[in-house]
Amino acid sequence: MNGEQPAVVEQGATRKSSPGLGWNELSAELVELFASIKLAMFLFLVLAMMATIGTVIQQNERPEAYIKEYGEEAYRWFLRLGFTDVYHTWWFTGLLGLLCINSLTCFHKRFPAVWRSMQQDKVNVALPFIKGMKHQAEIPVAGSKEGVAEGIVQMLAEKGYRVLAKNDANEATLYGTKGVMGRVGAHMAHLSATVIVLGGLIGSYWGFQEFGVCLEGQTYHIPKGNFDLKVDKFWIDYHPNGSVKSYNSTLTVLEGGTEQLTKTISVNDPLVYKGIWFYQSSYGDAWDRVEVARLNIKGKDTDKVVGTVDLEWNKEKSVDNLGLKLAVTDFVADFGFNSSEKKVFSKTVEHANPAIKLTITEQPTPKAATVQATPWIFYNYPDLFDIKDSKYRFELAGYQPKKFTGLQITKDPGVNIVWIGSTMIVVGITLSSFIYHRRLWAKVIPREGGVTVHIGGSTHKSQIDFQKEFRKLTEKIKTIET
DSSP: OOSOOOOOOOTTOOOOOOOOOOHHHHHHHHHHHHTOHHHHHHHHHHHHHHHHHHHHSOSSOOHHHHHHHHOHHHHHHHHHHTGGGGGGSHHHHHHHHHHHHHHHHHHHHHHHHHHHHHHSOOOOOOHHHHHTSSEEEEEEESSOHHHHHHHHHHHHHHTTOEEEEEEOSSOEEEEEEEOTHHHHHHHHHHHHHHHHHHHHHHHHHHOEEEEEEEETTOEEEETTTTEEEEEEEEEEEEOTTSOEEEEEEEEEEEETTEEEEEEEEBTTBOEEETTEEEEEEEEEEEEEEEEEEEEEEEETTTOOEEEEEEEEBTOOEEEGGGTEEEEEEEEESBEEEETTTTEEEESSSSOSBOEEEEEEEEOSSTTSOOEEEOOEEESSOTTSOOOTTOSEEEEEEEEEEEEEEEEEEEEOTTHHHHHHHHHHHHHHHHHHHHOOOEEEEEEEEEETTEEEEEEEEEESSOHHHHHHHHHHHHHHHTTOOO
16 A cells, blocks of 8 residues: 555535526527527528519419429429418418517517616716716806706707706706607517518418409309409590500499499409409400301302391391391300310410301291201301201301400408508608617716816717717807806
């Protein structure tokens, strides 16, 4: 043994544990994270990118439209990523939610201090506090403590300051403040982002936006409003040079069979009923109806035109000299035929292959058998079909399509909240840009032959202007007479 004693740990000794991350520390870290300006900038950048994608890529189109424009493989990726309906994806909603949390956290972290600053009485300050300010001055003035203090109060009041004063035996202390709403404005702008996003989310999930193609004289049921809408009239006004001046629709709201409201709408002048807005959005040629069709009637033997008749939609017209009764009962703009269902349909809304369905009743002579037929007459292929037992061939020489009015039907329960948020951001930016919070402290301390005024001040913006105001104020204090 060399005399050294082995190290022994006593049973009763307590080990000092390493510091852990408690709830207070964790909550403080989370507040710092969500109040970060970097996080706000990142969220705004990503949201701007997603909004750009939602603008460039048409939303809620039919699959064939995407496949035609971008290809089938790209369309599959669009579906996976939600690019066909960006504004209703979980990740876009999540980004908006994070933006709200960021805005509210910034408000929670910074506004209480401003509020306390507005509420607190800051007239009780020590002289070293004033001397330590960036803008401060020491001014000897000939006069009494009360008289000089009263003069300073009057000067500050004339400059728009709200002044608090405290008069002690050895000194008088003054505190003036103005423009506190400039500090509030920035926080109002922060809070407005949350209000706008909240309104947008309410409108997105509880509102709707649809497009309706409506024909004059027709009545349409609006299921989400539980009322009917009748299109009384649609017309287009033209300029003298032939260009479109405006397009208008006269609409009547019917509820329970009773007329509730009639209004003529035009672009930017909608009809509003039960919170549902009907905007004049567009117009065009209906793909399934014509107003008038012009028909040439030819003799089969001579192939010469023996008559021309204008037929109104679904109205039978007699051509007595030819023993004919004719009516247009159907129309398609781009003829297509479904062989499995035996139905005619329009492949597109474009007038690419127009055709009318003609109802024909033909009795050439009193003793001859009546010929009845319902052929399709093609504008581009006049000789495509022959009508058995008829003496005539019918040729579609032209037609006037029925105009439809395109109505955008919208309900947005969050629009008023968005307007409130937009007003808040405008007011907040205006307040923070043009109103600056300025504070001044002054101590009037008696001395032999007069008093010494110690004055100091601060501003949260516009330091140069405040410096000029502070210099003018100190020069004016020197001239106080009591």
